[in-house]
Amino acid sequence: MMLTIYINGTGCISPQETAAGGPLLANLREYEQVKLATVDPDYKQWIDVKQIRRMSRVVKMGVGAANLSLQAAGITQPDAIVTGTAYGCLDDTGVFLTKMVNQQEEMLTPTAFIQSTHNTVGGQIALLLGCNGYNNTFVHRGFSFENALLDTVMMLREGSAQNILVGGLDELTPHSYQILSRFGLYKKEPVKTMELLKSPTRGTIAGEGAAFFTLGTQPEQHTVAELTGISTLYKPMWEGEVIGHIMKFLEDNNCTPNDIDLLVTGRNGDIDQDDIYEEVVEALFPEHPEASFKHLCGEYPTAAGFGMWLANSILADQAVPDVAMFYGKAPRSIKKILLYNHHQGTHHSLILLSHVE
């Protein structure tokens, strides 16, 4: 008998006002630009002012989202902390690299280097919580968050932890935006938030954010969702392989496409990249209502974290905000949500959430 894994608390810092609480996406932040930045909460509620000044944005958003998630779960000390970040601490990496080049490797100071390591966020959360438990950081591109989630699920199932804090986050910096733009990832012209997913051109918009979850083997009073399944698919040869993988995933979790009440997809407005969502929908979910999220948070390798946060919030409300709806009408009762995301066509992931009555 598989243990049930509950989502007991979530925290999200994103280009939307997700850290503030209140009705889901009620105050939509609309943008007309090619890169989105997080709407920052007041970090002083969790971090000492002196420390805030030394922390890069990604560390702050990680600590913030982690705290929001623990608070929501009513837990002060998790048994383990698992972090997923594809890019790690880009800002501090850029600072140290720039000084190293400009100063010809002389007269450098340690702060940026110390904070440049990919496990800085996980380490800082542990430090601030005084958490001596298991601590791991996954840094695998579009699977960083998913692998962190899988590690968490495996540990909860083996019983080595009861409550685990797990999250995915990435920051966008001027350097990373500049370089990724040169790879042709983003739109050439600004696009309006609510028009992105219908955009007829190549490229998407850059985003960033942090989403953390407190997962446990026992539900709390307010728990609305269980994490039923998680799976990744690396470099599928063709769309048929994706469709087959989704079918197998649903089967492994004892359901069929008919059991899925809402599909949440990682459409990002790039006509080339959104093609596969069309294929999957047509093959498996032709009449299913579909919600999307990357027009709200932008594209980044751990954006599935935002998607999972949104799916959990939808299960809590039993309603989908209009701004997230992509196709059809959400059913009156939402029991199962399948999140299907891919990053750059190479990293596909599936996350299945079920409503807890």
Next chain:
Amino acid sequence: MSEKVWIAGGGVISGIGLNLRECLQAFREMKPGMGAMKYLSSVHRNTFPVAEVKADNDMLADMAGLPENISRTALLSLIAAREAWQSSGLDDISRYRVGLVSGNTVGGMDKTEDFFAEYLADNRKGRLHQVMHHECGSITEIVADALGIRHHVSTISTACSSGANALMYGYRLIRNNIVDVVIAGGTDALTRFTLNGFNTLMILDQQPCRPFDETRTGLNLGEGAGYVVLVSDSLAAQLQPWCRLSGFANANDAYHQTASSPDGTGNYLAMKGALDMSGLQPQQIGYINLHGTGTGNNDVSEGIAINRIFAPHFPAMSSTKSFTGHTLGASGGIEAVLSAVSVKEGIIYPNARFEHQMKELPFTPATAWSEGNDLRHVMSNSFGFGGNCSSLVFSSF
């Protein structure tokens, strides 16, 4: 479900050899790998000795069968991962569900730092192929793609414990029936970024490092890659596994971003947790492959934690970093391979240049190579920045 997880093989490339056999020979002959920088270009060339892999990128690319403009981190990784696979006795990789779990700390930084000089002068300049594989995960994918691994790919970056954590995650992937085989370990090439970073922390020794010696003043950086092949029970039954991964633990020191707590809390929790998982008493451990970087801080914290667990029956111990230098993300992988061989062949590795006992500790490391010892259980320690502490235990059958 597989009850146990076995080590079916291993591969290493490091400053003391281009494969496992050469590395073992270097220990046997007491030939450490540190010396003047030859392949890394840095203004600190004549200041800090490093343990470089003794081959330029052209030669490594030839060995790996990859283009020579690929990050050195990926070249090292593929060479060691392929050696590991070949040593396992598993033949055609496409016959199995295989995962690659690899640790590294700076991904393709060796190329990014070259790119940055041109880019900073004009942000439209710099050759993009140099940053194509900047991400840590990209390095793992070059190797997975070259070996034909598709079922699971993952990259872990917990500083100096990355490689050790890769083994833990690999163990869980097998136990959870997600794959049947995992190539797990780590890789890192020397870069100016890390060299200068460690220099700002003032923990680089200008002489060959002296781990667990009273006169130690810091570490030497090294580079390389090391991977073990983890297999399930059913596969192990068809092979001749070296030993099994019987226990592990990962704990966080939660003390400081870069320094270890004076009493080695995280180190203690990692070692204790690994012993508990393997169901062993401390006196059953025959050899500890120490983290042993040679910094004042690490060795005293690690030593105090060892004293707390093992006193008065200390196993043989040594820091193989006295030969390979500190290979950061690779070290947990390289030392896992060395520890697995240690169980298989009863090897106790020498700790080079040890002369003076540390005043805080009642024990000293082994200084001579010996083999054929009766070692049933061997522990490998990996501790790192961010408070990340991991210990692994390898056991004979």
